Amino acid sequence: MTRILTVIGARPQFIKAAVLSRRFAGMDGHEEILVHTGQHFDANMSDVFFTELGIGAPAVNLGIAGASHGAATGRMLEGLERAMIDAAPDWVLVYGDTNSTIAGALAAAKLLIPVAHVEAGLRSFNRAMPEEVNRVLTDHCSDLLFTPTATASANLRNEGLPEARICEVGDVMYDVALQFGKVADRQSEVLSRLGLERGGYVLSTVHRQENTDHPDRLRAILDGLGQVAADRPVVLPLHPRTRGRIEAQGLGPLADRLTLIDPVGYLDMVALEKNAAVIATDSGGIQKEAFFHGVPCVTLRDETEWTELVEAGWNRLCPPLDAAAIAGAVAGALGTRGAPVTPYGAGNAAELIADRLVAG
Ligand code: UDP
Numbered sequence: 001m002t003r004i005l006t007v008i009g010a011r012p013q014f015i016k017a018a019v020l021s022r023r024f025a026g027m028d029g030h031e032e033i034l035v036h037t038g039q040h041f042d043a044n045m046s047d048v049f050f051t052e053l054g055i056g057a058p059a060v061n062l063g064i065a066g067a068s069h070g071a072a073t074g075r076m077l078e079g080l081e082r083a084m085i086d087a088a089p090d091w092v093l094v095y096g097d098t099n100s101t102i103a104g105a106l107a108a109a110k111l112l113i114p115v116a117h118v119e120a121g122l123r124s125f126n127r128a129m130p131e132e133v134n135r136v137l138t139d140h141c142s143d144l145l146f147t148p149t150a151t152a153s154a155n156l157r158n159e160g161l162p163e164a165r166i167c168e169v170g171d172v173m174y175d176v177a178l179q180f181g182k183v184a185d186r187q188s189e190v191l192s193r194l195g196l197e198r199g200g201y202v203l204s205t206v207h208r209q210e211n212t213d214h215p216d217r218l219r220a221i222l223d224g225l226g227q228v229a230a231d232r233p234v235v236l237p238l239h240p241r242t243r244g245r246i247e248a249q250g251l252g253p254l255a256d257r258l259t260l261i262d263p264v265g266y267l268d269m270v271a272l273e274k275n276a277a278v279i280a281t282d283s284g285g286i287q288k289e290a291f292f293h294g295v296p297c298v299t300l301r302d303e304t305e306w307t308e309l310v311e312a313g314w315n316r317l318c319p320p321l322d323a324a325a326i327a328g329a330v331a332g333a334l335g336t337r338g339a340p341v342t343p344y345g346a347g348n349a350a351e352l353i354a355d356r357l358v359a360g
Pocket residue numbers: 011012015205207237238262263264265266267269270282283284285286289
């Protein structure tokens with residue numbers, strides 16, 4: 001019996017864990033224990049994903065949210081260590097690049113419990129991003145590195161990580177998109193609820209610290225999207241951090257030109273993505289989802305980890321420094337399509353990961 005302790009805490013991790021948890025549920029010879037750090041806790045940032053994607057209730061919720069990076073990571077380390085000692089797992093499974101990821105990997109490494117990292121090897125090469133520090137450290141203390149792309153595997157080799165640890169499986173987010181894309185078509189009513197026409201609006205999300213915590217960048221984004229909104233609605237499901245920063249920086253009047261909504265569940269998000277004319281985002285996951293659904297994307301950042309989509313013409317980088325440049329990038333993306341590339345595997349990443357872990 002293989003016992004796997006899965007650490008989750010933030011929205012994209014619930015989504016990634018969903019396909020793997022489903023796969024585990026259909027297999028014998030293992031037990032999965034979900035531990036939620038509590039990093040995201042609002043109903044629309046956490047609970048909705050468990051319900052919609054059929055994820056089992058976490059065995060433990062550490063309830064750690066709202067502290068600074070160091071304080072939150074420290075408290076997670078302590079709570080996760082306790083959970084790992086209690087559960088004595090054969091593997092600790094961590095996802096992505098959040099404080100929950102590094103806390104899980106480090107707690108396990110110190111207890112000499114093998115760590116598996118899903119979405120290993122991604123690099124922006126920008127150490128000012130908290131996510132980049134989390135990724136690099138997590139990769140270097142993990143025993144199994146499940147990479148989503150050839151670029152990610154190459155990054156790990158360049159850092160001297162041993163070949164035996166690298167396991168290129170494809171991207172679990174592709175699996176999720178394939179499994180839930182049609183469900184979204186059947187179940188989501190978000191377009192009619194918001195009065196949107198298929199292909200008649202732009203979808204945007206903004207939550208990276210480098211944008212939300214720099215008033216000039218946040219102002220340029222809201223102003224640029226506001227210019228786009230003169231021609232077609234711009235729908236912006238607001239991450240709680242972004243909502244707080246808009247209020248704190250007095251940018252409310254600029255944001256009023258946009259269709260601001262609360263964060264939505266995964267099925268509504270997929271429906272909004274599939275039917276958008278363009279997606280403008282600083283999210284990692286949404287850059288790929290735009291591609292999975294054949295929608296052109298503008299990435300509101302200086303760099304991206306998902307370089308293959310820029311090379312293939314599905315995505316263009318627009319450092320968010322100037323409102324007119326953002327509006328121009330969105331206008332330039334309208335109606336474009338990239339090359340027919342397949343960089344994210346065959347849609348069976350979860351199967352490959354689960355088989356590898358349960359096999360030992
Ligand atoms: N997402 C969602 N509802 C929203 C915004 C995003 O379900 O209101 C999903 C989105 O479809 C993607 C994931 O959340 O699967 C991306 O998470 P986020 O942008 O927070 O993190 P990142 O991918 O940048 O780490």
